[in-house]
Amino acid sequence: MFIVKLIYAILLITGWYSIVRYRRNVHEWTGNFVWAEQYLGSGWTYIVITFAWLALIFFWTLYPFWWIAIIIWN
Secondary structure, three states: OHHHHHHHHHHHHHHHHHHHHOHHHHHHHHOOOHHHHHHOOOOHHHHHHHHHHHHHHHHHHHHHHOHHHHHHHO
16 A cells, blocks of 8 residues: 555656646646736746645655644544
8 A cells, every 4th residue: 555655646746846847838828826926926826836836745745654644633
């Protein structure tokens, strides 16, 4: 079961890495995040994409080691 979770986490990390790597294409597909541009300032769509990637990398690194379950249930 641990191997499956580890493979799952690696796939998710590489998926988000590709989103951050090609964030200009993602920005062209999705357009500006209106709330980010309005409340944070011009150009913050790219930064929000990067921060979302960093947060999800953090959680996906904890996931195979059961830390998410420990944090939620305690």
